[in-house]
Amino acid sequence: MGDMSHSGIDRMKENLKALKKTVVGSFVRIGRPTSDRSRAAVMFNNFFLHVQGVKTHVNTLRPGYTLGLGLVSFFLLLITVISGVLLMIYYNPSIENAYNSVKDITYVVFAGKLARNMHKWAGEGMILFVLMHMARVFYTGSYKNGREFNWLIGIVLLIITFGINLSGYMLPWDQLSYWALVIVANIIQSPKEITDSLGITRYFDIGGFSKELFLGGLTPGKESLTRIYLFHIMLFPIFLFMFLGAHFWRIRKDGGLTKPENFEPTTADAEMLTLPKKRGGIFSTNKTYGLMELARGKTPAVDKDIENTVLSWPNLLLAEAAVFFLCLAAVVVYSFYINAPLKELANPLIPENPAKAPWYFLGLQELLSYSAFMGGVGLPGLALLGLALIPYLDREQSHVGIWFSGRQGKAVALRAAAVGAMVLIALLVFVINFGWFRNWWPNVPQLLITLINPGNLWVGFMIAWSFIVIRKTGSTRMGAIALFSLFLVSYVILTYVGTELRGPNWGFFWSKSQWPVH
Amino acid sequence: MNSETQNKEGVSRRDFLSTASIGMVVLSALSVFAGLFRMSKPNVRFEEATKFKIGKAENFPVGTVKKLDDKGVFIFSTDEGLHAISSVCTHLGCIVAISDTGFQCPCHGSKYDENGKVIGGPAPRNLAWLEISRSVDGSLMVDTSSAVPAGTKLKLIA
Numbered sequence: 001m002g003d004m005s006h007s008g009i010d011r012m013k014e015n016l017k018a019l020k021k022t023v024v025g026s027f028v029r030i031g032r033p034t035s036d037r038s039r040a041a042v043m044f045n046n047f048f049l050h051v052q053g054v055k056t057h058v059n060t061l062r063p064g065y066t067l068g069l070g071l072v073s074f075f076l077l078l079i080t081v082i083s084g085v086l087l088m089i090y091y092n093p094s095i096e097n098a099y100n101s102v103k104d105i106t107y108v109v110f111a112g113k114l115a116r117n118m119h120k121w122a123g124e125g126m127i128l129f130v131l132m133h134m135a136r137v138f139y140t141g142s143y144k145n146g147r148e149f150n151w152l153i154g155i156v157l158l159i160i161t162f163g164i165n166l167s168g169y170m171l172p173w174d175q176l177s178y179w180a181l182v183i184v185a186n187i188i189q190s191p192k193e194i195t196d197s198l199g200i201t202r203y204f205d206i207g208g209f210s211k212e213l214f215l216g217g218l219t220p221g222k223e224s225l226t227r228i229y230l231f232h233i234m235l236f237p238i239f240l241f242m243f244l245g246a247h248f249w250r251i252r253k254d255g256g257l258t259k260p261e262n263f264e265p266t267t268a269d270a271e272m273l274t275l276p277k278k279r280g281g282i283f284s285t286n287k288t289y290g291l292m293e294l295a296r297g298k299t300p301a302v303d304k305d306i307e308n309t310v311l312s313w314p315n316l317l318l319a320e321a322a323v324f325f326l327c328l329a330a331v332v333v334y335s336f337y338i339n340a341p342l343k344e345l346a347n348p349l350i351p352e353n354p355a356k357a358p359w360y361f362l363g364l365q366e367l368l369s370y371s372a373f374m375g376g377v378g379l380p381g382l383a384l385l386g387l388a389l390i391p392y393l394d395r396e397q398s399h400v401g402i403w404f405s406g407r408q409g410k411a412v413a414l415r416a417a418a419v420g421a422m423v424l425i426a427l428l429v430f431v432i433n434f435g436w437f438r439n440w441w442p443n444v445p446q447l448l449i450t451l452i453n454p455g456n457l458w459v460g461f462m463i464a465w466s467f468i469v470i471r472k473t474g475s476t477r478m479g480a481i482a483l484f485s486l487f488l489v490s491y492v493i494l495t496y497v498g499t500e501l502r503g504p505n506w507g508f509f510w511s512k513s514q515w516p517v518h
Numbered sequence: 519m520n521s522e523t524q525n526k527e528g529v530s531r532r533d534f535l536s537t538a539s540i541g542m543v544v545l546s547a548l549s550v551f552a553g554l555f556r557m558s559k560p561n562v563r564f565e566e567a568t569k570f571k572i573g574k575a576e577n578f579p580v581g582t583v584k585k586l587d588d589k590g591v592f593i594f595s596t597d598e599g600l601h602a603i604s605s606v607c608t609h610l611g612c613i614v615a616i617s618d619t620g621f622q623c624p625c626h627g628s629k630y631d632e633n634g635k636v637i638g639g640p641a642p643r644n645l646a647w648l649e650i651s652r653s654v655d656g657s658l659m660v661d662t663s664s665a666v667p668a669g670t671k672l673k674l675i676a
Binding site: 179182183185186187190192193196209212213216217218219221222223348349350351352353354355365368369370371372373375435438439442446449450504505506507 | 555558559560563564565566587588609610611612613622623624625626627635636637638639640642643
């Protein structure tokens with residue numbers, strides 16, 4: 001009391017001196033991660049890390065199991081968000097200025113070209129990696145055992161990924177944007193093909209109504225660009241992050257990634273799993289400190305697999321950091337050398353010939369060239385429905401966490417892929433050489449073509465083949481493997497045909513060098 | 519016991535009221551949803567009128583075809599008169615070009631004969647024939663929103 005050294009001013013001075021320590025200490029409350037206890041605390045005390053478990057199963061850390069595909073998709077998303085915000089500094093979403101502002105970004109703005117390229121390639125990379133991630137989850141049977149709904153969330157994320165890419169390439173308002181917009185608007189309008197055939201368009205024009213809602217008018221114009229911009233920077237990102245949060249949260253609640261039931265650590269794992277020498281303290285070394293793990297579900301802490309888990313810090317986080325930096329480096333290098341395309345200003349009078357969508361939609365565009373409704377609405381809808389139903393139609397709970405569910409699955413997948421490729425190529429060769437109904441009987445009613453066209457026949461084959469596999473093997477999982485393999489094969493082949501073998505007037509050409517001069 | 523609380527007819531007052539109130543909630547939610555859609559459907563369209571003048575008949579000498587690119591229409595002038603055929607492909611809305619056999623679409627390869635009838639490719643409908651009318655000042659008008667049966671021609675009084 002009254003002592004000068006304990007006056008308020010002195011105490012404040014001391015607090016000022018200790019500022020660095022107290023601020024950092026209030027941020028990292030647990031101190032340096034030097035003990036297992038503090039390493040666990042790093043994970044559960046940090047808002048950004050606590051979505052991951054304190055301990056991670058060794059199987060999850062195997063690069064050959066996850067291939068890091070989901071992580072790469074997420075990191076690519078982060079890159080698109082950051083580069084996208086940078087692009088928004090200069091981009092102007094009006095049909096008068098959009099094209100010029102993109103040109104400014106590309107040729108005038110400092111580092112603008114790099115930002116735009118990174119945005120474009122990371123975005124397209126997401127499509128590739130989300131699809132591959134889906135294939136990984138499928139082939140390891142990771143949609144089972146309570147993860148059915150997370151598979152559905154994944155399908156929603158896939159759709160949003162396509163939608164956000166689609167709306168993105170409409171924004172520069174170049175020829176690609178404009179004609180993509182026209183084509184998409186007409187795909188939205190394509191239920192008219194059905195209502196016309198039934199003669200009820202006058203009373204129930206769902207196609208026309210949806211098109212008007214999408215375009216904000218009857219023709220693509222300034223209203224349309226405003227709406228697409230809204231979709232690209234607001235609606236899709238909001239839903240994407242909402243569903244992504246649920247996607248991650250459910251993985252955590254399901255006890256991390258899937259793993260084989262009778263998991264045996266290899267000798268290489270043993271090194272990781274060896275416990276450090278105990279250096280005193282009242283807890284045993286293999287104590288798990290994340291109490292929240294006991295909350296619900298099959299967590300590593302309560303599961304029998306406790307002995308095969310390692311601390312997430314540093315094992316998991318190092319692996320994640322490695323994937324992130326690899327991913328970032330790949331995007332930067334690719335974007336440094338390869339430019340995002342920018343065609344000439346949108347011209348409503350002159351369609352591109354051929355008017356091609358970006359590569360990931362060219363498989364659909366090939367189907368579109370058979371029937372607008374089936375290619376644009378019917379078959380993609382059926383494919384998504386089929387993918388969504390897989391975990392509900394195949395409820396076999398064995399062989400979860402094993403690639404292809406074992407040797408039989410691998411054989412089924414290979415056979416489906418090989419036979420599917422041959423059948424699809426044969427079908428395409430036939431169509432390219434001989435055409436279809438309209439070329440043979442010009443007066444054939446449109447409804448018949450909508451119902452029977454090469455796309456529908458192919459999907460029919462996919463379904464039939466999967467049924468045969470289920471009957472032969474007596475396993476729904478094998479049928480699902482066959483169906484999914486056929487889906488992947490058709491996506492690859494149709495995309496290749498649409499990208500490389502289709503030229504002006506959607507005619508067939510072996511190479512671009514054969515295209516007629518026009 | 520009060521007879522009203524007894525479940526005589528199968529549906530109690532409580533069940534009826536709760537079902538009715540849930541129904542009202544669903545109904546209101548649906549009407550809000552419908553309102554959202556209605557709001558997105560513009561009351562004013564900032565685009566060109568579908569009806570436009572194409573000038574006097576003398577501008578279209580017999581035997582010529584004029585392509586009005588920005589309007590999406592071909593004007594054919596033949597001995598029997600004038601007719602207008604839409605140049606918007608019925609498949610996915612690309613602009614068709616005149617080819618040896620009629621019309622051809624660059625986007626997905628739809629083919630039409632010289633009367634706009636589909637002869638190949640994915641197009642679900644024939645190209646529309648559009649109404650040509652005479653305006654009071656003597657010039658001709660085309661309405662792209664008004665289709666007429668194929669073969670309808672505007673006779674020119676020479």
